[in-house]
Amino acid sequence: MTAVDVPGLREVVAEQPYRLLFATVSGAHLYGFPSADSDVDLRGVHLLPADEVIGLRHGPETLERMWLRDGVELDLVTHDLLKFVRLLLRPNGYVLEQLLSPLVVQTSDAHAELAGHAAGCITRRHAHHYRGFAHTQWQLFGRNNELKPLLYTFRALLTGINLMRTGVIEADLSVLVESLDGPSFLPELIAAKAAGEHLTLTGGPSPEQLWQTYEQWLAELVAAQEKSTLPEQPSAEPQLHDFVVRLRLTA
Known part of the structure; x- marks a missing residue:
């Protein structure tokens, strides 16, 4: 996993208008194949104060900003806690990956508690x-x-x-290729992408090989879902309800 400038990113999240429960790095850096010119995808959860939730003027459920900082493009998206938890209770892999990302810029006790409920949100439907x-x-x-x-x-x-097989979120492609004995051409393509975000495929596997490999791993995913022992529905809704209420009342 490629290193990111965590101290510099902490300065960025400190500028945000609402209390952040956490901020992590997602996207290509998390997936293990950033390029020299990749932007940095910052994702997190903010907590709206009670007076911006129960009154007539509701605070922003989502805050988005994209800008250049020291020559690096930053893409920051945060959701209010309630919206994030609703997404977490759906079969939404993005928010699980953001919550559990090891590339942590800012954390809190609430982040750790929320991450502790992640296993109760994972289902076969993911x-x-x-x-x-x-x-x-x-x-x-x-x-x-x-x-x-x-x-x-x-x-x-x-x-x-x-x-589907383990109940564990692993987003780094290099780790996945090794643990799942994935397509042998992927490490070379990962290395090639490091030179640029929008490079085209030159050489490497043929279109026929890529199609066959795509079909193979798509079938593997279908089979893994059919055999999975994961539940059909999340079990963490009661705990997450209490969590949201408690944090909102203390905001």
Whole structure:
């Protein structure tokens, strides 16, 4: 996993208008294949004070900002706690990855408590999230022939398979390739992408090989979902309800 400038990013999150329960790095840095010119995807949860929730003037459920800082493009998105928890209770792999990202910029006791409920939010239905994301990225690769969507495709498939088999979120493609005996051409493509965010595929596996490999790992994900012992529905809703109420009342 490529290092990021955590001290510099802490300065960024300190400038945010609401209390942050956590801020982590997602995207290509988390997935293990950032490029020299990759932006930094900061994701987190802010906590709206009670008077911006129960009154007539509601605070922002989502805050988004994209800007350049010291030559690096930053993409910051935070959700209010209630919205984030609602997303967490859906089969949404993105928010699970953000919550559990090891690239932590800011944390808190509330972050640790929320992460402790993550296992109770994971279900067999998360396979649909990863299949859908892989399909979208595969179509994008078919249009632009860039390494980025190709790597995103296989990252989604392997993350989904690993989740169905183990109940554990692992987002780093290099780790997944090794643990799942993934496609042998991926390490070379990961290394190639380091040179640029929008490089096209040159050489490497043929279109036929890529298609066959995509179909193979898509079938693996379907099979992993069918065999998975994960529950159909999340079990953590009561605990998360109490968690949201308690934090809101102390905001």
